[in-house]
Amino acid sequence: MTLTPAQRTIGEGIDRLVSIEITGRGVIGDLYQAARALQDAPLCLTAAARLLEKVHKGQVVILATGLPMYPWFAGEQDGPVGTATLARALLLAVDAGLYVRPLDDALSLPTTAAVLPFPLEWEEAAVRAQALLDTLRPSALVAIERTGANEHRQYHSSSGKRLTDYCGKIDTLFASAGEREILTIGVGDGGNEIGCAAIRDSVLQAVPHAARCACPCGGTTIPEVPTDLLIAAAISNWGAYGVEAGMALLLERPGILHGRDIDARVHDLCAAAGANNDGPGLLDVGADAVAAPLHGHIVDLLGRMVESGIDFGRLYREPRYPWF
Ligand SMILES: [Zn+2]
Structure with a gap:
């Protein structure tokens, strides 16, 4: 991946x-540094570039999510x-x-997506x-805030509560994708998400409860299945936003990044x-105890950074101002 100076600068800004630290x-801080130490370029922009290389019109991408919240085992935003x-x-x-x-319609019709459950039982999942x-025949698999099985095949919350019975065994999909050379990306914020195997030692050091869960398995909270890339973000949704911003920057199409109106609507529906x-376990609109309008601010800032990156790139290619 060859980045222009403007792309690299904005890519670093997107990651920052x-x-x-908002939650x-x-x-x-530690998880990001550990993930960044694995590669020489910004995380979100790298994932964006790899997705754009791999995914072409008519191809399938599988996106996985869903982390049940203890003790309700309901989803989170x-x-x-x-x-989405x-x-x-x-x-x-x-x-x-x-x-x-x-799914059948989604495979035959253009411009569609399908929402699929995944089996809770290991054999059925495989x-x-x-x-x-x-x-x-997907081109890529992306896990966003998706817990995975630890060394004892148990799933955990970030505080170490057992979630196994409520999680589709999606690890089977990621393990097989790796064997088939399908691009795999994990996005996480707490060390208990798929993708964090790559920074296992740092998670064990930085995250309380990561080394020993609070369930009888007595293992770590870190999923074992590896991914090609890991994005460590303060809130996993933001890692996804960063990838969107990266694609918008690389293709010079700001509209690829969703706007704050869409962000608010998706949070509302969720x-x-x-x-x-x-946080206190409320159904307030927002994610990771951060209210929805603040997520909109992040989207706004990312949008401005993308525009700056595109403008600066163009200024160097086609100087518009006599003093530049
Ligand atoms: Zn356990």
Whole structure:
């Protein structure tokens, strides 16, 4: 991947913005540094570039999300929101749109997406993974705020509570994708998400409860299945937003990044569907205990940075001002 100076500068800025310490958990600084030490270029922009290389019109991308919140085992708004907005961005990037339809329709109709559950049982999940990979032949798999199985095949919340019975065994899909050389990306914010295997030692050091869970398995909270790339963000949705911004920057199409109106609407719908806003466990609109309008501010700032990156790139190519 060859980046222009303007792209690299804005790419670093995107990473800084989406990894700012806003939740007060005190772990994202260390997790980001560990993820960044694995590569020489900004995380979100790298993921964006790899997706644009791999994904072409008519091809399938599988996005995985869903982290049940203890003790309700209900969903949360961190994950689904970024999944929806990244799906939109990917479809725009390959000149498509986004209708949600049943899988068969989605495979035959243009500009569609399908929402699929995944089996809770391991054996059924393994069969389903092979079938999906055989039929869909995806170009890429992205996990956003998606927990995975630890060394004892147990799933955990960031505080170490067991979630195994409520999680589709999506690890089977990621493991098989790796064998088939399909691009895999994990987006996480707490060390218990798919993708964090790459920074296992740093998670063990930085995240309380990561080394020993609070369930009888006595293992770590870190999923074992590896991914090609990891994005560590303050809130996982923001990692997805950063990838959208990266694609918008690389293609010089600001509209690929969703705007704050869409952001608010997706949060609203997610909360109305019963997804949690973390913290005190309320169904307030927002993610990781951060209210929805603040997520809109992040989207606004990312949008401004993308425009700056595009403008500066053009200024160097075609100087517009006599004093420049
Ligand atoms: Zn455990």
